[in-house]
Amino acid sequence: MYKYILGIESSCDETAAAVVEDGKKLLSNIVASQISTHSKYGGVVPEVASRMHLESILPVIEEALAKADLNFEDIDGIAVTQGPGLIGSLLVGLASAKSLAFSLDKPLLGVNHLEAHISAVHLENKVDFPFIALIASGGHTNLYIVRGYTEFELISKTRDDAAGEAFDKAAKALGLGYPGGVMIDKLSKSGDRNKYKFPLPLNTKKSYDFSFSGIKTSLVYFLKKNEVKNENDLNDICASYQESIVRSLLNKTFNAANEYHIERVVICGGVACNSRIRELGAGFGKENDIKLFYPSPSLCTDNAAMIATLGYYRFRDGDLSQLNIGAYSTLKTKIVRGQKSFSKTGQHS
Ligand SMILES: Nc1ncnc2c1ncn2[C@@H]1O[C@H](COP(=O)(O)OP(=O)(O)OP(=O)(O)O)[C@@H](O)[C@H]1O
Ligand SMILES: [Mg+2]
The missing domain is CATH 3.30.420.40 (ATPase, nucleotide binding domain)
Structure with missing residues (x-):
């Protein structure tokens, strides 16, 4: 039974964690934006982004759980952005999710950031x-x-x-x-x-x-x-x-x-x-x-609620990731009009 899913997102310049109940109810949605830092440079600086993710990831996850009024033990699954995105940034979220999954003995799922952007719509509609x-x-x-x-x-x-x-x-x-x-x-x-x-x-x-x-x-x-x-x-x-x-x-x-x-x-x-x-x-x-x-504007830009939502539906389908999954920077998909073009992992056709 998957009820409470913890979502973790760190693909670009937002460090985010959220808890979603039953794929629908948003219990918490914490986003630490790095925009004010990167705006000085006129765009995202990848190395700076990864370092800032490292500083924020654990407090952001803890805050998401606290806002949801849950403990780590209450979580039924951990969904994390696997790609596409900046590799250094993705690795911070992915390593955190893997460590939590391993230490708490919870199921892990790497999800596709783009498919998750679409899944955000299910939270409100x-x-x-x-x-x-x-x-x-x-x-x-x-x-x-x-x-x-x-x-x-x-x-x-x-x-x-x-x-x-x-x-x-x-x-x-x-x-x-x-x-x-x-x-x-x-x-x-x-x-x-x-x-x-x-x-x-x-x-x-x-x-x-x-x-x-x-x-x-x-x-x-x-x-x-x-x-x-x-x-x-x-x-x-x-x-x-x-x-x-x-x-x-x-x-x-x-x-x-x-x-x-x-x-x-x-x-x-x-x-x-x-x-x-x-x-x-x-x-x-x-x-x-x-x-x-x-989706509402706060669910259109990067957030972890969308990651938890897609994670919920994929866990429900029986999907699971191993602890050795890696991050991927680009989406390698074929465009096949009207036919299924990539697998549920969203990684490759
Ligand atoms: N009101 C707006 N009008 C037009 N564009 C906007 C608006 N608000 C945000 N954007 C644009 O949205 C983009 C950020 O969106 P998002 O966070 O979904 O992208 P990303 O996560 O960086 O990219 P991707 O999801 O492809 O990895 C920026 O390019 C920003 O300029
Ligand atoms: Mg995005």
């Missing part, structure tokens, strides 16, 4: 299967057909930059700091999104692949040729740039839902916090008669 899921995060822009709690089929991904990366790099070029998505979203609210035209990448129904390096480059060239005149102009640039990214994400996602005759769409990952994707997405949903779901 009842979404029938199948559904189309878009992950738009700092490192990935992937589209899946999700056929069950542990069945994920990758149907497309970005050919170059991720959507979050396009926000972050644009913010850097505009001198707005890191992470860029939040700042661009904020300034866009006072901007005119029709003022400038940035290209809509791969805007064709023939492909679900995403591409964001062209739009980023077009902004860089724009800034070489034009001066940012004033605050209003900066807001207009942000709003116009954001509009292209958001429309590209929504066009592809809803095209896929229509082609596969799937009436439910889930949008997750950090970029799902974006206010324009939520606003415009609602319109796309109505127009296409498709129900749209998002």
Whole structure:
């Protein structure tokens, strides 16, 4: 019987632990963010990230248990991010989870961070299967057909930059700091999104692949040729740039839902916090008669509640990891449209 699952996440610049009951009830969700440290450097510094994870991991786990009002003995299983992510960072979470599993004699499960981003939606919504899921995060822009709690089929991904990366790099070029998505979203609210035209990448129904390096480059060239005149102009640039990214994400996602005759769409990952994707997405949903779901913003960016949730469903399927599992930095998956493309571990096809 798996009731209380401890989730541990350390794939990038958040050290997180959470306890989830029965795959649904969030008992605690602790996130120690390193953003203020990395923002000085304009992006995540991997070596600094691993060292900070080392300092925070045990206090964060202890706090998650205390908030859940549980002891280590009460936990029925430990789920931990195995990849993809920064290897040094992943190893801190993985080694901690293995040590706890070994010393407490508890079952261990290494889970895929991206599949977990999707699983976050189950904490707040009842979404029938199948559904189309878009992950738009700092490192990935992937589209899946999700056929069950542990069945994920990758149907497309970005050919170059991720959507979050396009926000972050644009913010850097505009001198707005890191992470860029939040700042661009904020300034866009006072901007005119029709003022400038940035290209809509791969805007064709023939492909679900995403591409964001062209739009980023077009902004860089724009800034070489034009001066940012004033605050209003900066807001207009942000709003116009954001509009292209958001429309590209929504066009592809809803095209896929229509082609596969799937009436439910889930949008997750950090970029799902974006206010324009939520606003415009609602319109796309109505127009296409498709129900749209998002996790709450705190469950869209990195957290361990999503790790515990996916862990719960995989433990329930009978999956278990050995104590010798390793971390993996990238997702090695084949895209096979409409067919199962990778195993439940999410590691390889
Ligand atoms: N309001 C927002 N609008 C647009 N982008 C946003 C917003 N809030 C956060 N982001 C973007 O989300 C990204 C972070 O999301 P997330 O934590 O899911 O990514 P990650 O974990 O670093 O990447 P991955 O999950 O691919 O490993 C950053 O690129 C950030 O700019
Ligand atoms: Mg993430």
